[in-house]
Amino acid sequence: MSTLYVVDHDRGEITDAALEGLTSARALDPGAAAVTVGGDGDGLAGMLAEYGATTVHQIHHDELADYAPAAWGDAVVQLIEATSATAVLSVGSERGNEVMAHVAAVLDLPVVANCIEIATGDAWEMTRVRWGGSLHERARLEAPIKLATFALHTTEAAPADTPGAGAVAEFVPELGLDAAVTRIVDRVTTEEGVTLATAPVVIAGGRGVGSEEGFAPIDELAELLGGAVGCSRVVTNNGWRNHKFQVGQTGTVIAPEVYIGCGISGAIQHWVGMMASKNVIAINTDPAAPMVTKADYAVIGDLHEVVPAVVDEIKRRRG
Numbered sequence: 001m002s003t004l005y006v007v008d009h010d011r012g013e014i015t016d017a018a019l020e021g022l023t024s025a026r027a028l029d030p031g032a033a034a035v036t037v038g039g040d041g042d043g044l045a046g047m048l049a050e051y052g053a054t055t056v057h058q059i060h061h062d063e064l065a066d067y068a069p070a071a072w073g074d075a076v077v078q079l080i081e082a083t084s085a086t087a088v089l090s091v092g093s094e095r096g097n098e099v100m101a102h103v104a105a106v107l108d109l110p111v112v113a114n115c116i117e118i119a120t121g122d123a124w125e126m127t128r129v130r131w132g133g134s135l136h137e138r139a140r141l142e143a144p145i146k147l148a149t150f151a152l153h154t155t156e157a158a159p160a161d162t163p164g165a166g167a168v169a170e171f172v173p174e175l176g177l178d179a180a181v182t183r184i185v186d187r188v189t190t191e192e193g194v195t196l197a198t199a200p201v202v203i204a205g206g207r208g209v210g211s212e213e214g215f216a217p218i219d220e221l222a223e224l225l226g227g228a229v230g231c232s233r234v235v236t237n238n239g240w241r242n243h244k245f246q247v248g249q250t251g252t253v254i255a256p257e258v259y260i261g262c263g264i265s266g267a268i269q270h271w272v273g274m275m276a277s278k279n280v281i282a283i284n285t286d287p288a289a290p291m292v293t294k295a296d297y298a299v300i301g302d303l304h305e306v307v308p309a310v311v312d313e314i315k316r317r318r319g
Contacts, residue, residue: 001120002083003029004057006076006090006099007048011066012040015198019051019157021091021150026052026160028120029087033057035079037072038064042168049166050159056168057083063175067095068183073102075173080107080145082171087120092149104147111147112139116154124148131249153255153276194228196245201227202256202274204247205235208263208284208303212240217307218262224314230254232270248273262303266291283307 005025008018025032034053036044038060045056059075076099080088088103090096092114104111116136117127124141129151141148196202203222205215215229222229230247231240247254249269259277264270266282266289274280282295283303292298299306 001029001087002085003032003087003089004035004076004080004083004085005032005053006035006037006072006088006096007041007044008091008093008096008099009036009041009044010095011038012043014044014047015093016157017091017093017152018096019047020153020155021089021096022048022051022053023157024118024150024155025089027155028089028118032089033083035059035076037075038066045166045168049164051157052160052164053166054164056166057171058168059171059173061173061175063180063183066184068180069095069098070102070182071175071180072099073106074175074179075171076103077106078173079171085145087146087148089147090149092151096149100147100149107145107147109143109145109147110141111149112141113149114151115148116151118148120146152253194226196228196230196247196252197254199228199254200257201225201260202230202247202254202258202277203227203260203262204230204232204264204274205241205262205303206232206264206270207234209235209240210263210304214304215240217304217311221260221307221311221314224311225258227256227258230274232264232267261291261295262307264291265289266294 005022031054033055034048035057042058048056057079063071090100097113100111112126115126115128119125124146126139128137130137203218205218209215219229231245233246235241236243236246249272251273253273255276257278259274260281262283280295282291282298283306284292287300
């Protein structure tokens with residue numbers, strides 16, 4: 001098997017999710033090669049070697065100065081043909097899935113997205129998540145070139161026991177003027193600092209918060225802990241918080257070190273969005289709530305009393 005792993009990076013900035021995907025690709029094929037698109041990705045070669053990449057294919061072209069999904073897809077297809085790769089993998093991020101969809105369309109082959117298990121062979125047996133994680137689907141992939149992405153936060157990113165050679169190989173594709181018809185041409189910063197998707201600590205509020213004003217102590221606790229504030233769908237439906245703060249199947253999928261659910265019952269749609277959290281703490285008056293029964297730790301009490309008490313204690317200990 002000759003495997004390429006397409007690295008999801010943003011102008012040379014790589015996410016933990018992309019390294020998780022490379023860790024999974026290495027488990028399938030210890031000889032997997034990494035692929036970076038655009039000159040800004042060249043600086044990642046050393047890190048990719050630490051995570052086991054035997055070769056780092058660096059794709060360069062004037063049309064690849066910033067993200068352009070169709071151009072990325074076309075460039076990867078040409079690299080596949082040049083290297084005779086038989087498997088191409090990436091992480092199941094928005095960018096990873098989009099690029100792989102373009103690759104599949106150009107090759108007229110199927111792509112299996114968001115896999116949590118892959119057994120290789122003449123045909124691949126796969127398990128992938130559907131509906132935001134609430135459903136697992138068994139699939140069988142038969143194709144001359146296997147295309148797949150790994151579901152987010154299913155494998156912990158880990159450097160290889162023995163680093164790969166990381167030999168750099170430049171590749172310049174032939175791209176027409178229409179290849180980058182859809183591309184990023186400008187960026188506007190709408191949020192700075194810790195974001196919901198990347199925060200090490202997430203404190204989320206649900207129906208039990210009671211109102212928009214009820215989030216004040218949650219906001220304060222998040223600031224003290226250097227975390228981000230999330231919420232459940234009912235909160236956005238009630239207009240207490242913008243949809244961009246929603247955690248869950250129809251919101252943001254997170255994997256923080258610590259997740260604190262305040263007044264959240266723990267419906268499956270919300271749970272699948274935060275189940276990759278390393279430590280789950282529930283604050284709820286209902287000891288039988290799904291969030292409480294699944295949590296690592298639980299505080300049975302009124303969040304309007306518990307959260308301010310935690311805030312006060314943190315302030316006291318910090319003087």
